[in-house]
Amino acid sequence: MSYLLFLLLFPEETMNVPLLYTIYIALAHQFETSSGVPLDTSLVSCGPGQKLVLADGQKPDVCVPCPSRQYQDKQQHRQDECTRTSYRIVACIDGYYLRDGRCHKCTDCASLGKVQGRACKADRDAVCCDVEGMVVKDEKCTFEPVYCGLGEFLVPGSHGKSGSCQTCDLGYFQDKNYHRLNNCNKCSNFDHQNPRLVLEDECTRFHNIRVRCMRDDFYLHDGDCHTCTNCSLQGKIQGRACQVDQDTICCDQEGMVVINGKCVFEPVYCGPGEYLVLGSNGQSGSCEICPSGQYQNKSKHRSIECLPCTEFDTSNARLVHVDECTRFHNTRFGCKEQFYFDGSDCHTCTKCALLGKYTGKACAKKQNTVCCDFEGMIVKSGTCTFAPIYCKAGEYLVPGKSGQKDECRPCEIGSHNPEHQHRMMACYAVDGEGDSTRASTRASRRTVYVLYVLLLVPVAILLQMNFDIL
Incomplete structure (x- = not known):
């Protein structure tokens, strides 16, 4: 009873439990020795970050800190185990990198007579290369x-080096860009004896000579000019006109277009309220309006029929008639209040309270209610989740377990987190000055706690004696 009163007067989150308990046990032992009245010292309750070590017959129960990489977030508990966790942020100081949970010194490439290819990072060592200019992959x-670029060719490097780009010699050209070709192309000679050819530009290191045909009814092919084909002489229709380096393309029927060098009828696409009537002999066809009682709601389509309108079912008490069927859309239905439409029928909206759950997203016209296990959850992509919590300076984030909400807790004494609106799961150790200040604060608190205990123990003893008498 006395120890329960002790716990009520001193909440564990604001005091040093092991220190107070040690003082209390010492005073209790002294009282037992002098008075012969035993005090109840077995009901020890531990706080967050501690676990209970049970009495072994000679020593009383005691609370000890959780081991590394384990935690305990319960208040006033008697758990003898802590929970393992992987949430732990570790960073090394400059000049070291983290690997396998330990900090290792970064390699100094200069001391090895090498060149640094990649600097040392937080989780990776530096990479040293043999030759300047190397990269790490x-x-x-x-x-x-x-x-290399235009007017250049690649000279391969020796011993695996990258090589270099050099300019094409006179009389040679390279018209490719961003390449690794090892030579340039020889310039072509202009045939001055060909009366159909005209020289437009001399050969440079960037391109070959440029020639064209003297007349527009000729096209250039394989270095010579050829007469453009006259489609009318063949009884055909011109699909594509003769070009500088391409002959005319002739098509069999009017209305054909040239796609990928071939004559085809250009496909016809219909709109809403229409259907496609196919043409004969491979022709494109045409679009016709949907007949009465049918509709087509697609845009830019080649459907050859319209769809029949759906009749409104007056016997279904859950349905509401919203709009008549037109050639542009089907009959439109809706559901009465507290119902939703799944595409074929109306269904009753789920009431989360009857399931012992909370409404995450209300019932909509085409979607049922989304029920969540905990109050305050929101629905994202159809799944219930807690909105992310951001902690302020002096706090760290504790992720919720089993779908529970995250929470922010104050940093422990000797640590701090200067970030605002963050989700960091650890605090930083403060500098020496901060440590000394907090050490002084802890010492002052210990003094106050000792005084409180010295005042409390006599009261607890009297209460225990009165309780025994009763």
Whole structure:
């Protein structure tokens, strides 16, 4: 009873439980020795971050801190185990990197007579390369490939080096960009004896000579000019006109277009309220209006029929007639209040309270109610979840377990988190000055706690004696 009173007067989250309990046990032992009246010291309750070590017959129950990578978030408990957790943020100081939960010193490439290819990072060591100019790919040093531009060719490097780009010699050209070709192309000679050809530009290192046909009714092919085909002489229709380097393309029927060098009828696409009537002999066809009692709601389609209108079912008491069927859309239905439409029929909206749950998203015209297990949950992509919580400075985030809500807790003494609106699950250790300030504060608190205990123990003893008499 005395210890229960002790716990009520001193909440564990505001005091040093092991220290107070040790003082209390010492005073209780002294009282037992002098008076012969035993005090109840077995009902020890532990706080967050602690677990209970049970008495072994000689020593009383005692609370000890949870081991590393374990936690206990219960208040006033007698749990003898802590929960394992993987939520732990560890960072190394400059010059070290983290691996397998430990900090390792970064490799100094200069001391090895090498060049740093990649700097040391928080979780990876530096990578040292043998030669300047190497880059790191897949944790290996390699020379970055060189790509040449117009008027250049690639000279391969020796011993695996990248190589370099050099300018094409006079009389040669390279008209490709971003390439790794090892040579340039020889310039073509202009045939001055061909009366159909005209020289437009000399060969440079960027391109070959440029020629064209003297007359518009010729096209250039394989370095010579050829007469453009006259479709009318063949009894055909011109699908595509003769171009600088391409002959005319002739089609068999009017209305054909040239796609990928072939004559085809351009496909006809119909709109809402229409259907496609196919043409004969491969022709495109045409669009016709849907007949009465049918509809088509697609845009830019090639459907050859319209769809029959759905009749309104007057016998269904849950349905509401919203709109008549037209050639553009089907008959439109709706549901009465407290019902939703799934595409074929109306169904009663689920009432979450009857299931012992909470409404995450209200029932809509085409969607049932979404019920959630906990109050305050929101619905995202059809799933109940808690809205993310952001902690303020001096706090760290404790993720909720088994779908429970996250919460923010104050940093422990000796640590701090300066970030605002964050979701960090750990606090930083403060500097020396902060440690000394908090150490002084803890010392002051211990003094106050000791005084409280010295005042409390006599009261507890009297209460225990009165209780025994009663």
